[in-house]
Amino acid sequence: MVHLLFSLMISTNLLFMLSTICFAVNSISPSQSVRDGTTLVSKDGSFELGFFNSGSSTNRYLGIWYKNIPVRTVVWVANRCNPINDSSGMLMINGTGNLVLLGQNKSVVWWTSSVKNVQSARVELLDSGNLVLRDVVAGTYLWQSFDYPSDTLLPGMKIGWDLRTGVKRSLSAWKNSEDPCPGDFTYGIQMQHNTYPEAYVRIGTAKYYRSGPWNGLSFSGSPELKPNPLYSFKFVYNEDEVYYMYNLQDKSVISRIVLNQTTRSRDRFTWIEADQTWRAYSSAPRDMCDHYGFCGANGKCIIGENPVCQCLKGFRPKSQEKWNLTDWSLGCVRKKPLSCHGRDKDGFLKFSGLKLPDTTLSWVNKTINLEECRAKCLNNCSCMAYTSSDIRGGGTGCVIWFGDLTDIRQFLVGEQELYIRMSASELGMEICSDTKSILLLSKLTN
Ligand SMILES: *[C@@H]1O[C@H](CO)[C@@H](O)[C@H](O)[C@H]1NC(C)=O
Ligand SMILES: *[C@@H]1O[C@H](CO)[C@@H](O)[C@H](O)[C@H]1NC(C)=O
Ligand SMILES: *[C@@H]1O[C@H](CO)[C@@H](O)[C@H](O)[C@H]1NC(C)=O
Ligand SMILES: *[C@@H]1O[C@H](CO)[C@@H](O)[C@H](O)[C@H]1NC(C)=O
Ligand SMILES: *[C@@H]1O[C@H](CO)[C@@H](O)[C@H](O)[C@H]1NC(C)=O
Ligand SMILES: *[C@@H]1O[C@H](CO)[C@@H](O)[C@H](O)[C@H]1NC(C)=O
Ligand SMILES: *[C@@H]1O[C@H](CO)[C@@H](O)[C@H](O)[C@H]1NC(C)=O
Numbered sequence: 001m002v003h004l005l006f007s008l009m010i011s012t013n014l015l016f017m018l019s020t021i022c023f024a025v026n027s028i029s030p031s032q033s034v035r036d037g038t039t040l041v042s043k044d045g046s047f048e049l050g051f052f053n054s055g056s057s058t059n060r061y062l063g064i065w066y067k068n069i070p071v072r073t074v075v076w077v078a079n080r081c082n083p084i085n086d087s088s089g090m091l092m093i094n095g096t097g098n099l100v101l102l103g104q105n106k107s108v109v110w111w112t113s114s115v116k117n118v119q120s121a122r123v124e125l126l127d128s129g130n131l132v133l134r135d136v137v138a139g140t141y142l143w144q145s146f147d148y149p150s151d152t153l154l155p156g157m158k159i160g161w162d163l164r165t166g167v168k169r170s171l172s173a174w175k176n177s178e179d180p181c182p183g184d185f186t187y188g189i190q191m192q193h194n195t196y197p198e199a200y201v202r203i204g205t206a207k208y209y210r211s212g213p214w215n216g217l218s219f220s221g222s223p224e225l226k227p228n229p230l231y232s233f234k235f236v237y238n239e240d241e242v243y244y245m246y247n248l249q250d251k252s253v254i255s256r257i258v259l260n261q262t263t264r265s266r267d268r269f270t271w272i273e274a275d276q277t278w279r280a281y282s283s284a285p286r287d288m289c290d291h292y293g294f295c296g297a298n299g300k301c302i303i304g305e306n307p308v309c310q311c312l313k314g315f316r317p318k319s320q321e322k323w324n325l326t327d328w329s330l331g332c333v334r335k336k337p338l339s340c341h342g343r344d345k346d347g348f349l350k351f352s353g354l355k356l357p358d359t360t361l362s363w364v365n366k367t368i369n370l371e372e373c374r375a376k377c378l379n380n381c382s383c384m385a386y387t388s389s390d391i392r393g394g395g396t397g398c399v400i401w402f403g404d405l406t407d408i409r410q411f412l413v414g415e416q417e418l419y420i421r422m423s424a425s426e427l428g429m430e431i432c433s434d435t436k437s438i439l440l441l442s443k444l445t446n
Helices: 002-022 320-324 370-378 424-433 436-445
Strands: 033-035 047-052 061-066 074-077 090-093 099-102 108-111 121-125 131-135 140-144 159-162 171-176 179-190 198-203 206-210 231-237 241-248 255-260 265-272 277-284 299-301 309-311 315-317 332-334 347-352 362-365 383-387 398-402 417-422
Touching (some): 047 121, 090 121, 179 241, 309 315, 315 320, 417 424
Antiparallel strands (some): 047 061, 061 074, 090 099, 131 140, 198 206, 231 241, 255 265, 265 277, 299 309, 315 332, 347 417, 383 398, 383 417
């Protein structure tokens, strides 16, 4: 009898456990809530949303993590700088259809403010790890967590700008492994009106690492990065939006990009099931040449050369003394001044395999060709270099640079070309040492 009761108890327990598994919910409606201790689980069980604390801190945060990974890995946090200090946290949809996170005494700790009175809102955790607030009637997203990244870029997330709505998506590292509040280590795309867009990793406002602008084939600072078995990627840049996005080739692989304030790196990790650990797949900056502006203005960085910094052809160290002491910060200046609109017009020297210079002072037009581009550059005394904005199929479009050329590195491989402005006398000297320039000069004199 006792035995029977016992097994009955076990089976009801089992039933209860099963029911909690089966009834794991992936969405809630306005009459429901997610309290501390309960969670939402995406349909396929990849991601979970709930409350957590990190390390020895007792602060509670609402976040999203991988459901199937034993090493708790949080990919998104709602109340990053506004923790709840007890288990009173509760996520719900309020009367106007906004998501609100309530803490002690029902104080509002975090909220979405984009929604203007929608009665049919429903919040759902998608299999991609995106938390969406859906207007069930209109079938549209009112808000989504992918628009407000924390420190992690998941497959299918965009980093960049939506030029129509003005939504800007960038990553910011946690202050430290216990505090998800944003540190000063960030990663985002910069673009001003008509400049060639590119992504920067920064410390505060200071530039720290650039992948180099997208040239249609690759990022000019990572020519070796091509479509690969792990992930595909794209850089989209048109009137509507500018963004970088990647997707995994094999959906069973788990991989993410994350910023780390402590190591000051942007790392890609892949989950290794056999070892039950995250393995670093790639990391940036890779080497000293990746450190922003390492060789100063008009200098180039070459891994494997000694010294690693050299002036671009036609330039010399601004201070030979400091350059000799391996202080590259002052960079390089022209050996021969440009004549600009003077009697002998300037020309251009062609460089290959360079990481393109910082594009902050640049201008781009995707329709004009390289000849017109050259003319445009020649006609403006502050234009220092030009190239095609898209190098595919022989090259289309035009980018021109103004002022000093910064953060350049030399690669042994790479189809990237850059035409740098030189005075005719500098080019004249080149003729003696470089036959390629003869062609250029003959073009010049035509
Ligand atoms: C939790 O936070 C509230 C409001 O910020 C504060 O009044 C309360 O003393 C805190 N409780 C604990 C246990 O720290
Ligand atoms: C819902 O939350 C938003 C954001 O906090 C707020 O502006 C709005 O007034 C709230 N609506 C109601 C009915 O409380
Ligand atoms: C919570 O609300 C009650 C009643 O309004 C108030 O007496 C109490 O001080 C509040 N507690 C905190 C921690 O704000
Ligand atoms: C940053 O990297 C360090 C060293 O690998 C690690 O201990 C720490 O947890 C990482 N920080 C975050 C926020 O992931
Ligand atoms: C820098 O080093 C070069 C080569 O070693 C030497 O010829 C030159 O005199 C040095 N210049 C200065 C200013 O120290
Ligand atoms: C690019 O240049 C062409 C020719 O000068 C011009 O018609 C076009 O408007 C320009 N496009 C942009 C986006 O500035
Ligand atoms: C040269 O380009 C700069 C930067 O775009 C611009 O401010 C300046 O007006 C241009 N000068 C001429 C002569 O077009």
